[in-house]
Amino acid sequence: MTVSANTAKNVATPVAQHEWRDGWKLVLAASFGFSFFSIMMAATGLFMEPLGKEFGWSRTVLSSGPSIATIMTAILGPFFGVLIDRYGSRKLALPGIIATIASVCTFGLVNGEQWQWITLWFIFGLVSVTIKSTIWTAAVVGVFEKSRGLALGLTLSGTAVAQAVIPPLGNYLITEFGWRLAFVWLGLGWGGITFLLVWLFLFDVHSRKAKMVAITNIEAEGAVDLKGLTVKQAVRDRALWQLAFSNFIVMTMTMGLTIHLFPILTEAGISREKAALLTAISGVAAIVGKLVTGYLLDRYRPNWVGGLTLAAAAGAFALLIDDISSPTLIVVALIINGYAAGTKTHITGFLTAGYSGMKNFGAIYGFMSALMALASGVGPLLAGYAYDSSGGYGPFLILGAIGCLIGGLLVITLPKAPSWTEA
Template sequence: MVGVACGASPLPFITIGFFIDPLQQEFGWSRTEISLGVTIYGILAALLAPVFGGLADRHGVRPVALGSLAIFGLTFAAFAVVPGELWAFYLVWLMIGLFGIGSTPVTWSRAVNLWFFKQRGLALGLMLVGTSISAIVLPFLTTYFITHFGWRTAYALLALLPLAVALPLGILWFREPRPEERPPGVGAASDPSALPGRTLKEAMSEGRFWILWTSVALITLAYAGALVFLPSMLKQREFDPTSVATVLSVFGLSIFAGRIITGLLLDRFWAPLVTLPILCLPALSCWMLMGDAPLGLAMAVLAAFLMGFASGAETDLIAYLAGRYFGMKSYGQIYGVQYMAFGLMAALSPTLYGWVRDTTGSFDPMLLAAAIIFLAGAFLLLLLGPYPDFSRDSKTPNRTASSEG
């Protein structure tokens, strides 16, 4: 949980929205130019996710995740000394993309999937609560640091989260289960290739693999840019910095709620049916955020809550469905390729939102498109079909609609 909270998944994305205005004021960069850094990071992270997932499959999660966490923290601190040149700003994002992906759920979730089977949904939800904690704490922390110490010092202080908090805890206490400690349904083989499930090649030959990939891509495209530019959307609706931080913290609380509640439901019911109504909620958020008239705090909080709840559910869903539909044989690689959809769209979405705002003067056209995209991604998951049962034969699994192991 702590590794996820302080890793390269939440920290850059949650904080960048608070640095946009200071960077614009100091260097004169546009929103599109600043958000392009997130795009560079996201594309590299997406492309390298299967590589880091494969390393975790072969060598274990501990060396991959902790090594990546250390490099990510040092690289994130480099924002504090970046000069007023865009190429230098982009170089830092490039380095985070090259080395930070190992500190994301791509690696951590493999360990959780090996520890749990029947309560896997809840376990993954609790692990991913780390990003919820970040989404709750980081808006206030980032706002405080920037206001009192300036944006450069703020970056240096935020870099202490992976370096001085998560890394020492991981070195002391994090490990994967030994074969004899794994629960029934996971497999007790010491050789990862002997675990039940699909290889990456086998998984990619199934239509459901690409159904899941496409759904993840659509939903992430719709919400990632909204998260990055939510502070800007609220400021143009006459919210002060403290109110913006309050709304963003509610967003974090709703991610927490979405992950826990969705995790509990995933352990009891068929996942696509559970998430259909949840993933439709952000379409309403997009409608609420459209327009330039002053927006009441209660409405802003509700919009943030609905979008955050769905965001929490989606991230939990990727890790859960990768294990349930394709097993643990090549989980890291399979999850990594699925994460590519998340990473690529998380990279593209902020640039797309920023471009629409810069060219039209409003976020409304993008918010309208996002509402439609949310609905499409949610309904697409219904095509996944029943879960395979890898307990007897990983090559020719029996099929069951039950979510129980």
């Protein structure tokens, strides 16, 4: 029996509304999961001043914590991606959330020894790899195909929600309860809600297959037929390496800016309260950026959408150079930074799935997310070193503008992705 290519494509490609009918709860749970992973990065700038005053720690020391955690997730990310391909997201995410809650709460026990700060971040990096972007992205891209861009946008907007909510919330908790209890409230409150949603709603292709087998009592061999590159093929793929380099450059610069954005604003003479509200603007813009970018990725050539968006982040660095005192320009810079920088993980996940397929997506995207984690560790250290050595953030901001332009160009020049549905 002969089946036309169009018919096969229609059968293989789910209708978008059916995907959302079956998967919107999964997107909700995954979005909260990624927001919980992001709270420590979003809150670090808030804790720099109180910890620096109480213990006399430098910006470099305080920046080293997130750097250590992200380097740990960079090392463990590819191995964890293999586990996702084998066991699925649900079985790994639930215990990971519990471990991460405990890790966040223990930051309130620091007594001034720098080794404690470093050790706690080491532990946080060790356990938080279980709830990094790989696990949520893998769950969503395995279920969504027709509306993958928008689904990823909503999922990864979790980090933007954290960026929008954590600055004012964290500053309030520090002011009212002290920095020690602020860590506890963030861990138990945000983490508890996340665990409940993931427990109720996070069912990816692996858990759905297991459920089908349990209901029918038939071993559904091949029920999950995933197409794509082998790991060896991915290693030799030029497009994936080009995407990886862009990913690393842009993430290094934008994460350095994100972690130091709060002190950059206070160094310019803005009060902590206003700086917290201004920082939240970036989070709101990031939510808009993820949703708009997701819509555009589903409809236009993804490398042009992604490349232009990443290159636009250079504008935020340029506007913040030389301690700009104009409130209007500061707000514009924060909106640009939030919109463009907030799409990095989204664009990387979408393009990785497009160029690699889903056969070994966990392992391949695990490598990509490892690079993002490594860059997230290098960026804050680079910005902190620039401040400590030059007395300001000017050199880092100039380097950031150049880096984002290069990263955007690398994505724009990517070749057209293969069609794995038709393969």
